[in-house]
Amino acid sequence: MSSSRPRRLGRWRNSFQWLTTLSILLIPFGSWNGDGLLRIDIGRRSLHLCGQILRIQELYLMLFFTLAFGLGFLLMTLVFGRVWCGWACPQTTLSDTAEWIARRFGLKIKRNRLQGDGWRKILTHCCYLLLALLVAANLIWYFIAPETFFTLALNRELPTAAWGTLVVISSLVYIDLALVRRLMCREFCPYGRFQTALVDPGTLTLQLPASEQSRCIKCGSCVRACPMEIDIRRGDQIECINCGRCLDACRVVMDKRQQPGLIRYSFGRQGQGIRALLNPRTLLLGLVFCLLLVALTTAVILRAEATLKVAVSHTARSRLLADGSLATFFTAWISNRGATRTSYDLAARITTDGTKLPLRGQTRNIELAPGANRKVSFVVVSRVPTGRQTIEFLLLDDTGRLLSQAAAEISPP
Template sequence: MSSPKGGSIPPPFNLQAKTGNNRLLGPYRRSFQWLISLLILLLPWAHVDSVSLLRVDFTTLSLHLFGATLRIEELYLLLLFSLALALFFLLTTLIFGRVWCGWACPQTTLSDLAEWAARKLKLKVSGFRLAGAVWRKALLHIFFLMVGLLVASNLLWYFIEPERFFRQLFHGQLHPVALGTLIVITATVYFDLAFLRRIICRDFCPYGRFQTVLVDTSTLVLHLPATEAPRCIKCGACVRACPMEIDIRRGYQIECINCGRCLDACRRVMNKRKEPGLIGYYFGINGEGPRAIFNPRTLLLASGFMALSILLVCAIKLRPEATLKVALSHQVASRRLKDGDQVSFFNAWINNRTTTKAEYHLSAEDQGNGQKLVLKGPTHGIIVDGGQNQKVDFVLLTPFTGEESRVSFRLIAKDGSKLAETDALITPRQSR
């Protein structure tokens, strides 16, 4: 097989599922869609040491990320994660093009589900339109509403634990913001399935336009090579099978979502003629082959992604098990006692960064002379659940010297090891 430039075009890169002499990709695509959908649905239910595998918790301003709990003060870790995710997105787009759109995008999966349900109800699916009896359409719209409710609930599970979500929903205790979000997203998904579906992919999705900027000789594209065109019998099966209503015989088009339906349609027809199909997945429009992936752009993005991923993992693993913040209480003023000591009222915030419950105690000493200082209050046997932040109010007794002094506060683990340390400035008080 030769290319228009005179070179040879490598064979297409294809997953394969037998059907006669040619092989179909549809079963693989549907299985992959099911796998991704189930992963999205079940991920909020998964836990590591009783902590959600992936959830944003607004009540504690933290992110539960695959066993680690990142609080708002650890935004640098979230930034690293976001940068690594962005580079991964660019890298996969550069290599696989719009295969994401046809194989994994929730919008495509929902559109496929909508059209499958329409066919089961014996409605005619013609391009972006559904035609048939009114009562059948009514049943379909009820189905769309149920799917919208499921999608909206699933999204909220990434912010509210599923068990708590259902308990609050059934008892009418769901927060108004969460309830409003549930209604808005349900209505949005319903409107999408009922009236838009593929139109979103064709006219509104910015990803398809963005992806065209990254297409180069290494990108995987669904393509009908010019050398195969003479074998085309112009049956139109590929055009009829395309959910985006495009003609792949006209070359690369940004509306193509690389789903492979045209490939399967062509292979079914050519299988009857005992000939190989004309359409295939190729790395690059000119069919440069998988070796074209190893180019400076791809290698640069891959290196950046690996570096950020390693940095993120190391930053999470090497961070302290717990943190301590201490501040003078604004509610009660410091004062001098009759015995000559000064009493200062403090608030402490202890953050347990592990996924298991832990016990701590607080200690303090004067930075100037190293003298141990007395703490009054619940400063021993402090129990903090994994990933939680706990406030502790206590009193510090210091000898009155008439001068400012700096005090070190330490967070001590149950085994006696020091986990965190911070300091505060004590200002002398003359009043008794």
């Protein structure tokens, strides 16, 4: 005996979609220790991620991140199939929103085309344009902080590249909302084709099992509910986005007959349940993903708070001073990898015996903002070496704690 109110997945799907969408919209407004949760700073060539600032020099971290993200996406596809397409993909959310707006204005949608009065279409397209501007602006906020974006825009100081990006992205999204929508998923998106190569005996699928087909009353409700306009009764189809609308429609119809729905989600097609995931390919990919995630987390946590690179200056020659000592000109590059503004001091010593060497120039109270780089020129005063001599340079914070080291060689003039 079925319940008078069949269990439907539509609310869960919609809630998940909008939670994902709101996260994408709000992440640029979030902060961690005064810095953005996620932002790409093109000017400083750095990635700001949850209080961490990863500069272009730390490409090995980006490699770990890219590999972990790619493998995570593959693992999700291997386990959940095209549930991403129906439950979380921004393209699906945009298509759903576009169709909801059209219906709110009294338009009908047939074969991906709007049908109805002209003035209703005009209002619908105006809403599409506003939505396209929001999507484009949201993308730019991942490169320019929202408060900075609005300030620059109101003062007409927003860079030309940002204006150009806003126009181009808005135009593309508007075309998508107005003309493309489901065609993107049905005809152009490569993910559906890619996913077919990853399907596994344990992959989550939306299906009408052969054992249930005898109960089908051929009402066609599943076909009418499908946004991709396919018939799930014909078996696996590449256009299916696993959204579950057909499942809900079938449950409603069959509940009136006091029977459970025919269509269901299942891991694999043999009804093994979650045990179907215990296969070598899924377990191996899951293990590799976890190892990469651990490696990435460890590398980020243990990375140096600051870096120091030192080289003998090529623009100024070493010279002998009146007291017989040698003045050697150096250039240092200091990078603040931390999340707070920090003051640094430089020190130098001879590597072999640890003798401290005096420095001349701005080598104390060197302040750097989070993620900033600074070039410093200074002079090391030492005895004239009899041969090549290695000098060790120390980068200290304002408490005297050693943060980084570098070495360089000097030779007789």
